[in-house]
Amino acid sequence: MGLLVQLSYFLAAVLFILGLKAMSSPVTARKGVMWAGVGMVLAVVATLFHPYIEGVTNLVLIAVAIAIGGAFAWYTAKRVQMTEMPQMVAVYNGLGGGAAAGIAAVSLLKGTHGEDGTSVAAALGGDVATLALLGGVIGSVAFSGSMVAWAKLDERLKRSTLVENHQYWNIGLAALTALLAIWAFNTGFGLPILLFFAAALALGVFITVPIGGADMPVVISLFNALTGLAVGFKGYVLGNLALVIAGTVVGASGMLLTFLMAKAMNRSLANILFSGFGAAPAAG
Amino acid sequence: MIEVSGFVALYVFMLAAVAGYEVITRVPVILHTPLMSGSNFIHGIVVVGAMVSLGVAETPLEQLIGFVAVLLGAANAVGGYVVTERMLEMFKRSKKEDG
Numbered sequence: 001m002g003l004l005v006q007l008s009y010f011l012a013a014v015l016f017i018l019g020l021k022a023m024s025s026p027v028t029a030r031k032g033v034m035w036a037g038v039g040m041v042l043a044v045v046a047t048l049f050h051p052y053i054e055g056v057t058n059l060v061l062i063a064v065a066i067a068i069g070g071a072f073a074w075y076t077a078k079r080v081q082m083t084e085m086p087q088m089v090a091v092y093n094g095l096g097g098g099a100a101a102g103i104a105a106v107s108l109l110k111g112t113h114g115e116d117g118t119s120v121a122a123a124l125g126g127d128v129a130t131l132a133l134l135g136g137v138i139g140s141v142a143f144s145g146s147m148v149a150w151a152k153l154d155e156r157l158k159r160s161t162l163v164e165n166h167q168y169w170n171i172g173l174a175a176l177t178a179l180l181a182i183w184a185f186n187t188g189f190g191l192p193i194l195l196f197f198a199a200a201l202a203l204g205v206f207i208t209v210p211i212g213g214a215d216m217p218v219v220i221s222l223f224n225a226l227t228g229l230a231v232g233f234k235g236y237v238l239g240n241l242a243l244v245i246a247g248t249v250v251g252a253s254g255m256l257l258t259f260l261m262a263k264a265m266n267r268s269l270a271n272i273l274f275s276g277f278g279a280a281p282a283a284g
Numbered sequence: 285m286i287e288v289s290g291f292v293a294l295y296v297f298m299l300a301a302v303a304g305y306e307v308i309t310r311v312p313v314i315l316h317t318p319l320m321s322g323s324n325f326i327h328g329i330v331v332v333g334a335m336v337s338l339g340v341a342e343t344p345l346e347q348l349i350g351f352v353a354v355l356l357g358a359a360n361a362v363g364g365y366v367v368t369e370r371m372l373e374m375f376k377r378s379k380k381e382d383g
Contacts, residue, residue, distance in 0.1 A: 053339030102353025252304030
């Protein structure tokens with residue numbers, strides 16, 4: 001059964017790349033998303049037979065979670081107006097980032113549970129622990145940032161500053177998140193990891209709030225690429241190559257797409273990301 | 285499971301990044317948003333990772349976080365697909381009207 005699962009993952013990875021390729025041309029775009037869809041179904045069904053999944057309880061929980069999440073997304077995606085599509089992409093992207101952060105949390109928990117005093121680094125290995133934490137911070141930033149992007153596009157959030165001197169707060173938060181990650185790396189599970197996730201979530205909010213609503217599609221594309229990267233890191237942590245390939249492919253193409261979108265608006269990415277820090281907040 | 289570690293992982297990572305970059309270099313401006321949505325759907329594969337995480341969860345806390353992760357991942361995949369499909373549906377119609 002393990003071989004069949006691996007074969008399905010392999011086919012899914014191939015279908016994702018070919019699907020993405022087809023999606024970049026107007027003639028084949030619809031075929032492309034269908035191929036990717038087949039790959040997704042293949043990978044999800046195969047995972048139900050994954051040799052690692054043990055216990056009926058967990059299998060039932062998986063089925064229930066997929067049913068609830070899938071039904072919610074199906075319902076909202078079918079109802080949304082065409083003009084509101086970008087913010088729905090932001091929401092689904094944010095959810096993906098949240099899922100990546102959740103995987104990071106479970107990996108970090110598993111690394112240390114039952115063994116008091118074991119550091120995350122020692123329990124998981126330095127490389128896995130590093131990528132688990134990196135994926136955790138990127139996933140969390142993508143999650144909270146995407147949710148702010150959604151609120152901005154949906155005109156639920158109009159303010160463009162949270163605090164005075166936003167840029168210093170952002171730098172400070174980023175530094176704090178990095179320090180907490182180092183602390184979590186060197187100690188066991190508990191407070192450090194909790195604070196680490198809280199700081200990463202706050203960072204996503206603080207980065208996104210100053211950016212103007214008109215620039216949001218580019219920012220959503222950036223978060224999309226970041227979520228892809230986080231998924232790639234999770235693939236390494238879980239030893240799942242389908243995740244590594246799909247995540248990295250999205251990370252790279254999403255990054256390129258972000259630059260192309262910024263270029264189409266005649267702006268540089270740096271200008272978009274940091275424009276809110278200028279003297280003219282009215283521009284948003 | 286396939287052992288993915290060290291330099292082998294780095295090679296896979298590099299090749300996947302190049303593939304991702306190369307396959308969309310010629311995308312026309314009109315497809316930017318659908319492509320963003322489509323790649324958003326593809327990273328919905330995170331649901332598979334979440335399923336494995338929940339599958340190996342042992343404590344109630346792990347199960348709770350794993351459950352939420354699967355729920356979010358499934359929503360990412362399903363929502364991403366439906367939204368992309370609807371966007372591209374629009375392309376098909378406008379194409380027919382033009383022809």
